[in-house]
Amino acid sequence: MANPILIEVTRGPLVESWHRGAIAISSPSGALALQLGDVERPVYPRSAIKALQALPLIESGAADKFGFGPADIALACGSHAGTEQHTALAAAMLQRVGVAPDALGCGAHLPLGASAAAALVANGHAPNQLHNNCSGKHAGMLATAVHLGEPTAGYWEPTHPVQQRIHRVLVEMSGVPLGPDVQGIDGCSVPNWAMPLSVLARMFARLVTGDGIEAGRRQALVRILRACWEHPELVAGKGRADTVVMRAFPGQVIMKTGAEGVYCGAFPEFRLGFALKIDDGAKRAAAGMAMALVERFYPAARGLMPYGPIKTWRGVEVGAIRSAAAFEDALEKLKV
């Protein structure tokens, strides 16, 4: 009944810790190319679906209205590092929309990027909402509200038209109902709906192939994907896996991390989408699996992210984060 162990953390001769979870790799039709663990339990995708949460920004005409280019769209799809580049761009988006930064409802946290956080602290500044990794997504939400003449106050509430539009998009793209029984509130205050990993994987396969999606939305998705591949540094940040991999494999890999050990992505050339969730929410395990997956489809990705060694504070390697047997075996059997 327990999900299988997918990632192990060793120290010396022993496995010190391990991470259980589930993963699905799906075709656009829903045929599973790989499945480990319970892929039918609803999982909050969290930030892994920001590219889909950005659809109404394009489809409503708001992006065109405010002259948002690929950079703005990429930031709207990103969990950015909170550098000056990121915050300045989010601020510029809001200025074009004509709302003040304090219209944001995402709340403030220290930049995800360590050097951005250190710079902020070194200058004696507290983080503001622009530093929140979701400020681009929220700027996009505000743009949609203003463009459609809706109130900006409370745009994060599940009952606000901005969130209801996103809900509709997710129901359409996922093909599942997404009722209140699977509705949680994300760290940035907007609703997030849990769905099975099998459904998320299928949705990501459709996202990159356009299978079963009407022409207008297909164009919007192409615009979103191109924006992410053109500006991968805005989707995450320097040295982070999503940025590094998408810069190295534009058009070939789309991937996005989510909180609590979630990863979603797709490999357009293979017409496959993936979704995974670590039971315990560990980022180190989710990131390890996502990189192992990318390396399986594109062996040239090996070494892109120096992932795995456990080191002492003096830099000596004393253990490793590695794929466990169940995941290794499944990857090996996977036809690529």
Added chain:
Amino acid sequence: MANPILIEVTRGPLVESWHRGAIAISSPSGALALQLGDVERPVYPRSAIKALQALPLIESGAADKFGFGPADIALACGSHAGTEQHTALAAAMLQRVGVAPDALGCGAHLPLGASAAAALVANGHAPNQLHNNCSGKHAGMLATAVHLGEPTAGYWEPTHPVQQRIHRVLVEMSGVPLGPDVQGIDGCSVPNWAMPLSVLARMFARLVTGDGIEAGRRQALVRILRACWEHPELVAGKGRADTVVMRAFPGQVIMKTGAEGVYCGAFPEFRLGFALKIDDGAKRAAAGMAMALVERFYPAARGLMPYGPIKTWRGVEVGAIRSAAAFEDALEKLKV
């Protein structure tokens, strides 16, 4: 075969993540008052056994030789926050021993304490080895080496007399052999030996009762425990569970966190020791269990650590970290 789910993390109507693990509560004789999951698998105790790693500092006469008082001994048992108070004390210990701070082998990391880390960064300083949460432990190790006329170089190596003495103490206190098959290297470069949670729990029961321990060591243990209860802020830091709880319950609760989801401690009045390990290494789960345990033995501890709520960045409660049914039930059945 999988360990039971002990801690759950909810978001909205769903359990978003969960943590499996094992826990043992033992008498000094090894009778288990509570046991969940596999308590016989060897677990690296990491920093949870610093009080025992400090025994040679007392027993060798080094502490007396260098005039170490309760504060110095508490720091040697601590995973400190790296504040000025902590680093100044570690530096003073080294000065009395007559070695320079760069004799430390623990390596450098940013202070564990968020405000100490921010202050360091704000002043444009990089962390040095004194900021390492283990610098007090290492200062104690250096003190022992110098006192006994041993080389200070490489005092962290498993073959150095300093580590061999600690190994002997742990073998004696645990009653298990601790061979190379269970030897790993800790983040601070010194060896750490894995042992079953049942053994760790029994060891902590003996540590506070003195059962089966000869008089000299008993006195040393009393001196160590008193130091931790007298200076709990040196064992961890402001706002951290070990400090807060030991300040509120001196003589009644000893507790110490370790990396990778370990917690050990004891309740002298109940003549019981405990040891727990979260499979995936999550601190949030280990800390949650430790607090639930303390609250079971001392209901007055409720509310001491505002533990549990999951909040948005705007401070709205949207989920909880809570004990899972298996752990709740076991706690309820526990006779206290």
